[in-house]
Amino acid sequence: MSDAAATAAAPSTLAVGKEVMVRMEGVHKWYGQFHVLKNINLTVKKGERIVICGPSGSGKSTMIRCINRLEEHQKGRISVENVELTHDLKNIEQVRREVGMVFQHFNLFPHLTVLENLTLAPIWVRKMPKAEAEKIAMKYLERVKIPEQAAKYPGQLSGGQQQRVAIARSLCMNPKVMLFDEPTSALDPEMIKEVLDVMIGLAESGMTMLCVTHEMGFANRVANRVIFMDFGEIIEENEPKEFFNNPRSDRTKLFLSQILHH
Amino acid sequence: MTDTALREHVAQPDLPPPASEVGVIGWVYKNLFSSPLNIILTVVSAALIILVVPPFLDWAIFSAYWGAGTSRAVCQTPVIVDGLEQMVKTGACWTMVRARFGQFMFGFYPFDERWRIVLGLVIQFGAIAWLLVERIPGKLYAAITLFVVYPVLAFWLYYGGLGLPVVETRLWGGLFLNIILGTVGIVASLPIGIVLALGRRSNMPVIRLLCTAFIEFWRGVPLISVLFMASVMLPLFLPEGVTFDKLMRAMIGIALFSSAYMAEVVRGGLQAIPKGQYEGAMALGLNYWKMMGFIVLPQALRIVIPGIVNTFIGLFKDTTLVTIIGLFDLLGHAQTATRDAQWQGLGKEGYVFTAVGFFVFCFAMARYSIYLERKLRRGYKR
Numbered sequence: 136m137s138d139a140a141a142t143a144a145a146p147s148t149l150a151v152g153k154e155v156m157v158r159m160e161g162v163h164k165w166y167g168q169f170h171v172l173k174n175i176n177l178t179v180k181k182g183e184r185i186v187i188c189g190p191s192g193s194g195k196s197t198m199i200r201c202i203n204r205l206e207e208h209q210k211g212r213i214s215v216e217n218v219e220l221t222h223d224l225k226n227i228e229q230v231r232r233e234v235g236m237v238f239q240h241f242n243l244f245p246h247l248t249v250l251e252n253l254t255l256a257p258i259w260v261r262k263m264p265k266a267e268a269e270k271i272a273m274k275y276l277e278r279v280k281i282p283e284q285a286a287k288y289p290g291q292l293s294g295g296q297q298q299r300v301a302i303a304r305s306l307c308m309n310p311k312v313m314l315f316d317e318p319t320s321a322l323d324p325e326m327i328k329e330v331l332d333v334m335i336g337l338a339e340s341g342m343t344m345l346c347v348t349h350e351m352g353f354a355n356r357v358a359n360r361v362i363f364m365d366f367g368e369i370i371e372e373n374e375p376k377e378f379f380n381n382p383r384s385d386r387t388k389l390f391l392s393q394i395l396h397h
Numbered sequence: 398m399t400d401t402a403l404r405e406h407v408a409q410p411d412l413p414p415p416a417s418e419v420g421v422i423g424w425v426y427k428n429l430f431s432s433p434l435n436i437i438l439t440v441v442s443a444a445l446i447i448l449v450v451p452p453f454l455d456w457a458i459f460s461a462y463w464g465a466g467t468s469r470a471v472c473q474t475p476v477i478v479d480g481l482e483q484m485v486k487t488g489a490c491w492t493m494v495r496a497r498f499g500q501f502m503f504g505f506y507p508f509d510e511r512w513r514i515v516l517g518l519v520i521q522f523g524a525i526a527w528l529l530v531e532r533i534p535g536k537l538y539a540a541i542t543l544f545v546v547y548p549v550l551a552f553w554l555y556y557g558g559l560g561l562p563v564v565e566t567r568l569w570g571g572l573f574l575n576i577i578l579g580t581v582g583i584v585a586s587l588p589i590g591i592v593l594a595l596g597r598r599s600n601m602p603v604i605r606l607l608c609t610a611f612i613e614f615w616r617g618v619p620l621i622s623v624l625f626m627a628s629v630m631l632p633l634f635l636p637e638g639v640t641f642d643k644l645m646r647a648m649i650g651i652a653l654f655s656s657a658y659m660a661e662v663v664r665g666g667l668q669a670i671p672k673g674q675y676e677g678a679m680a681l682g683l684n685y686w687k688m689m690g691f692i693v694l695p696q697a698l699r700i701v702i703p704g705i706v707n708t709f710i711g712l713f714k715d716t717t718l719v720t721i722i723g724l725f726d727l728l729g730h731a732q733t734a735t736r737d738a739q740w741q742g743l744g745k746e747g748y749v750f751t752a753v754g755f756f757v758f759c760f761a762m763a764r765y766s767i768y769l770e771r772k773l774r775r776g777y778k779r
Contacts, residue, residue, distance in 0.1 A: 205676050224684075232682040242677030246696050255691060256681035308681060 152181030156343045162211035173367045184344045186354040189364035195347045199314045203234040235305030239317040241297045243289035250285040275303035295326030315346040460488030468739040493740045500730045504570015517554040566644040570725040579713040585652035590659025615657035623650045628722035655712040662704035666697030706766035710759045
């Protein structure tokens with residue numbers, strides 16, 4: 136882990152604000168009888184980059200999906216920038232405008248061109264003039280290094296390109312928090328790097344990020360904190376170096392040995 | 398040269414495919430005689446075609462009488478049967494259709510006012526062509542013409558008032574009546590069907606229950622009974638003196654009936670849209686109507702174009718059922734004509750003409766649907 140240790144200096148140089156972006160207090164969630172999230176407490180400050188890992192079915196995706204209310208929690212409080220998520224649709228829409236999300240399967244709109252995918256929400260949610268929205272969209276397409284694909288349809292792009300479009304689409308809404316739900320899990324190995332590079336760039340620009348991922352190199356390089364979840368609980372939470380080198384629980388140790396030495 | 402040196406690869410020349418794969422012989426072999434079952438099917442089909450098509454063409458075209466006249470007598474030609482000269486009808490007698498053409502098209506609409514129908518339908522089909530043919534610009538104006546200007550104009554032209562003599566709807570008839578009922582049904586059933594389909598998939602139980610009940614009710618009753626109820630039973634429930642145009646009642650009945658079918662077609666499309674599309678849209682902050690309008694419905698409707706057009710075609714043909722409530726459409730007039738003493742026994746001609754009339758419209762719709770599917774498929778593939 137020598138190369139990881141060398142780059143591990145990077146996160147500390149990135150400023151973390153005092154302002155709380157996401158606050159989860161005593162959050163519980165059930166799917167019918169199944170208790171998926173158990174007493175989740177998590178505070179994310181502005182500029183923090185958090186990596187969430189854990190075995191499948193541990194509730195990590197469900198947890199970040201609660202932050203923009205794609206899943207509803209049944210107990211506890213979740214607030215984003217002090218806007219609490221309740222049944223109030225206005226609050227939910229306000230939170231979703233400020234929280235970007237990138238999915239495992241991209242979820243691009245196949246009937247719209249790349250540019251239309253990027254400008255739809257700024258035009259219809261932010262009420263931005265079309266010309267301005269397109270200018271911003273092109274700026275982000277350049278940032279994810281595929282401006283030449285603007286007129287194509289998502290189905291004509293590779294998986295890595297599609298995921299970069301999906302990241303650009305979220306950024307066009309100028310979000311304050313970005314959620315990543317296993318963004319590289321559906322990609323072929325040679326495409327993972329191009330997506331991770333974009334995410335690293337984003338982290339270095341100071342974006343508040345919550346990433347569900349098993350890319351431990353990425354966690355090492357950009358995360359301030361790594362969270363390990365299992366059985367719907369947060370089992371362990373630490374800065375990456377400590378997390379990887381001195382895991383405190385047996386469960387974490389076992390998980391790390393499984394994903395690092397296969 | 399050593400053993401390790403790379404050998405240059407010499408490509409083999411392309412050989413022509415065997416005769417059984419290409420050309421006329423290849424096509425015939427592959428498509429008609431490739432297996433014993435295929436051979437049997439080919440022979441049976443050929444026999445059926447030979448048995449049915451030439452006699453029909455002979456009756457409908459070659460031996461048919463096309464001239465003008467006022468009774469079936471003109472269609473008969475002298476033929477020697479058993480040494481006696483008899484007047485015999487050898488083929489179709491299109492004279493009947495010529496004589497009754499006005500009624501078939503316009504019903505009992507006054508002769509001097511028929512230009513209003515012609516003008517109205519020219520505007521209608523012109524606007525439809527404007528909207529559907531890709532090369533003509535100004536689609537927004539086409540839509541405004543068709544959905545805003547035309548309905549008002551059509552009501553004035555067809556019904557009258559403001560300087561035009563009023564023509565009561567009981568005089569409306571013929572193919573014109575089918576077109577009016579079909580157009581109203583089509584224009585009303587798609588939006589109502591979409592709303593019902595969304596309602597049936599709503600998270601709100603009351604709305605879901607109402608939409609489901611509505612759809613199942615209208616799907617559960619035959620159209621004939623809907624029309625019958627609308628024309629006979631409804632007036633009994635209305636207060637004394639309140640009358641409600643019979644044609645209007647039929648229109649509403651047909652529109653509600655077909656919107657229930659449309660709702661189920663659209664629901665099928667909605668179910669085919671992956672959950673990720675909804676989540677992608679929601680995560681961007683789109684509200685329910687924007688998500689449906691921009692993301693879900695465009696994809697869902699594209700999938701169910703064949704089903705939608707199928708419903709349209711069924712609806713258009715079902716407009717002939719209004720005969721049973723005393724509205725005389727094309728089929729009604731064709732049947733009436735055969736009961737006329739002058740044209741007795743010419744049922745076949747009337748029905749064939751009706752069939753051709755409907756076929757033209759239904760086939761056009763079917764072709765447009767195929768064109769639309771191809772055009773929309775061109776853009777993106779999944």
